[in-house]
Amino acid sequence: VVNLLGISITVLFTLLLVFIIVPAIFGVSFGIRKVYMKTLLKTFQWATLRIERGAKEKNHPLYKPNVNGIIAKDPTSLEEEIKEIRRSGSGKALDTPEFELSDIFYFCRKGIETIMDDEVTKRFSAEELESWNLLSRTNYNFQYISLRLTVLWGLGVLIRYCFLLPLRIALAFTGISLLVTGTTVVGYLPNGRCKEFLSKHVHLMCYRICVRALTAIITYHDRENRPRNGGICVANHTSPIDVIILASDGYYAMVGQIHGGLMGVIQRAMVKACPHVWFERSEVKDRHLVAKRLTEHVQDKSKLPILIFPEGTCINNTSVMMFKKGSFEIGATVYPVAIKYDPQFGDAFWNSSKYGMVTYLLRMMTSWAIVCSVWYLPPMTRQPEEDAVQFANRVKSAIARQGGLVDLLWDGGLKREKVKDTFKEEQQKLYSKMIVGN
Amino acid sequence: SVSHSQITRLYSRFTSLDKGENGTLSREDFQRIPELAINPLGDRIINAFFPEGEDQVNFRGFMRTLAHFRPIEDNEKSRDQNGPEPLNSRHNKLHFAFRLYDLDKDDKISRDELLQVLRMMVGVNISDEQLGSIADRTIQEADLDGDSAISFAEFVKVLEKVDVEQKMSIRFLH
Numbered sequence: 001v002v003n004l005l006g007i008s009i010t011v012l013f014t015l016l017l018v019f020i021i022v023p024a025i026f027g028v029s030f031g032i033r034k035v036y037m038k039t040l041l042k043t044f045q046w047a048t049l050r051i052e053r054g055a056k057e058k059n060h061p062l063y064k065p066n067v068n069g070i071i072a073k074d075p076t077s078l079e080e081e082i083k084e085i086r087r088s089g090s091g092k093a094l095d096t097p098e099f100e101l102s103d104i105f106y107f108c109r110k111g112i113e114t115i116m117d118d119e120v121t122k123r124f125s126a127e128e129l130e131s132w133n134l135l136s137r138t139n140y141n142f143q144y145i146s147l148r149l150t151v152l153w154g155l156g157v158l159i160r161y162c163f164l165l166p167l168r169i170a171l172a173f174t175g176i177s178l179l180v181t182g183t184t185v186v187g188y189l190p191n192g193r194c195k196e197f198l199s200k201h202v203h204l205m206c207y208r209i210c211v212r213a214l215t216a217i218i219t220y221h222d223r224e225n226r227p228r229n230g231g232i233c234v235a236n237h238t239s240p241i242d243v244i245i246l247a248s249d250g251y252y253a254m255v256g257q258i259h260g261g262l263m264g265v266i267q268r269a270m271v272k273a274c275p276h277v278w279f280e281r282s283e284v285k286d287r288h289l290v291a292k293r294l295t296e297h298v299q300d301k302s303k304l305p306i307l308i309f310p311e312g313t314c315i316n317n318t319s320v321m322m323f324k325k326g327s328f329e330i331g332a333t334v335y336p337v338a339i340k341y342d343p344q345f346g347d348a349f350w351n352s353s354k355y356g357m358v359t360y361l362l363r364m365m366t367s368w369a370i371v372c373s374v375w376y377l378p379p380m381t382r383q384p385e386e387d388a389v390q391f392a393n394r395v396k397s398a399i400a401r402q403g404g405l406v407d408l409l410w411d412g413g414l415k416r417e418k419v420k421d422t423f424k425e426e427q428q429k430l431y432s433k434m435i436v437g438n
Numbered sequence: 439s440v441s442h443s444q445i446t447r448l449y450s451r452f453t454s455l456d457k458g459e460n461g462t463l464s465r466e467d468f469q470r471i472p473e474l475a476i477n478p479l480g481d482r483i484i485n486a487f488f489p490e491g492e493d494q495v496n497f498r499g500f501m502r503t504l505a506h507f508r509p510i511e512d513n514e515k516s517r518d519q520n521g522p523e524p525l526n527s528r529h530n531k532l533h534f535a536f537r538l539y540d541l542d543k544d545d546k547i548s549r550d551e552l553l554q555v556l557r558m559m560v561g562v563n564i565s566d567e568q569l570g571s572i573a574d575r576t577i578q579e580a581d582l583d584g585d586s587a588i589s590f591a592e593f594v595k596v597l598e599k600v601d602v603e604q605k606m607s608i609r610f611l612h
Contacts, residue, residue: 069611070447070451070610070611071608071609071610071611072608072609072610072611084605085600085601085605088599088600088601088604088605089597089599089600089601090599098572099556099572099576101539101576101580101588101593101596101597102597102600102605103559104479104535104538104539104555104559105535105600105602105605105606106605107477107478107479107483107559108479108483108534108535108538108606109507109605109606109607109608110473110477111474111477111479111480111483112483112504112507112608113608114471114473114474114477115468115471115474115483115504116448116451116504116608117451118471118472118473118474119473120471120472120473121454121455121470121471121472122454125454410472414472418469418475419472419475419476423472423476424475424476424477424478424480424561425561425562426476427476427477427478428478428559428560428561428562428563429561429563431478431559431560432560432561432563432564435560435564435572436564436568436572
């Protein structure tokens with residue numbers, strides 16, 4: 001029995017090597033993942049039809065998750081709304097600023113609208129799917145699942161947990177160990193072209209293995225706009241996987257805080273081979289220090305493009321939230337990148353208040369696949385008449401437009417913190433103008 | 439009557455706001471909504487959900503308060519002449535707004551109460567004197583029985599021409 005086990009493990013590893021790791025090293029693909037994706041789509045469509053049929057038989061309306069909001073909202077401003085209320089109430093001239101008892105209707109309705117459906121809080125939880133993808137974590141209509149569907153779901157569980165999960169863990173392990181050992185070895189070489197070449201390829205190879213470890217099916221668009229040396233690459237942030245997705249198609253200098261544990265080991269190894277910008281926990285708070293180090297890095301044209309996520313936190317990939325202006329102040333060319341995940345195959349959003357890193361990775365590795373599109377947008381620079389905040393918003397809008405995401409001005413930090421009082425003060429100022437003029 | 443899908447959506451919303459997962463919402467749960475937190479009258483609106491002296495509101499109470507904002511057209515479908523007046527009638531919508539002004543719930547808007555609510559709406563941008571004269575003028579125009587306060591009947595009279603049905607109604611998309 002031991003012999004048999006030994007042989008089957010060897011065969012498995014050889015298969016692994018040939019079909020997954022070797023193509024990863026050379027950056028080619030057999031197209032297995034694309035076929036897998038097509039099969040899955042057909043299965044999901046069938047599953048959704050079955051559920052709809054089940055619901056119809058019982059004559060129940062199906063719960064259809066709503067992506068565009070549940071109530072009708074008017075995009076009119078405070079001024080216009082209040083003027084309209086006053087107009088309907090009296091025949092008085094509307095140009096004279098004054099107070100009306102009916103003004104309260106505006107604040108009242110706006111407030112109740114936000115209680116029923118607001119633009120911000122829903123960005124911090126996973127997007128709801130329109131059709132079921134055979135994962136129990138995304139099902140809202142449990143009672144309509146027929147026997148056949150349950151069997152299919154059970155088969156899915158078997159495939160995902162007993163076949164895909166061990167395979168992926170093996171790949172992830174291979175990828176990470178190769179990264180750590182590879183970069184450490186390259187680190188011993190003298191600085192020069194050879195070291196750079198090897199470092200680049202070690203990084204790329206390991207990220208590609210990690211991509212396969214997640215069964216990530218990525219479509220890159222407009223690759224001619226890929227970030228160049230001396231620039232900054234900014235992208236919308238949904239999950240730590242974003243780094244793997246971008247770094248498997250380009251060679252970047254990472255920026256971030258040094259962690260403890262396994263992450264720290266990886267970070268310390270990586271910086272031996274190539275100048276990533278890691279900060280100690282204490283240094284992260286010092287904005288001047290951060291800006292100084294980043295500026296030094298981009299001014300050296302031979303250094304790699306920096307990869308930054310200006311939102312500062314993970315958002316659920318239906319919108320882009322406020323970009324922190326720090327990266328837009330240092331005067332480098334900005335290369336915007338839009339990343340849009342298809343949540344049908346596995347929701348990549350990391351809800352850090354709900355799941356820790358390990359739970360999150362396990363959820364990723366037991367999903368069907370991670371499917372996403374990456375668009376490289378043309379480079380942007382700060383124009384003389386705009387300040388850093390305006391520049392940041394311009395870049396953000398371009399990314400939102402390309403990825404089909406909602407462009408929000410709200411700060412992603414609202415996930416954990418209270419909103420600043422200045423916004424309420426703005427509203428109060430606007431309203432004051434309406435009752436006393438300037 | 440509210441449709442099944444509307445109830446489901448609002449229940450889904452209720453549970454997503456209920457961070458403590460205990461089937462009720464507290465004032466903090468409401469204050470976590472950024473767009474509500476920046477509404478100058480946010481606290482008064484939140485208060486409308488909580489009955490006297492209570493700190494938690496369940497789904498039933500949540501729906502009851504929101505029911506004031508159903509469009510009046512919905513009542514055409516279920517005309518119930520003998521039943522109690524529906525929560526979303528013009529009368530009850532006006533009463534909801536009245537209660538936002540009436541801080542001590544004595545069915546009268548006093549000068550003091552009006553000043554306090556005005557102060558919430560304008561922040562630091564208007565002086566006490568100016569705000570005082572605005573309050574005085576408003577009460578003068580509305581007060582019919584000479585008690586220097588606005589009763590609900592007087593409130594209704596002032597706003598008799600305003601399109602309350604439209605301005606205090608929220609429509610569902612489906």
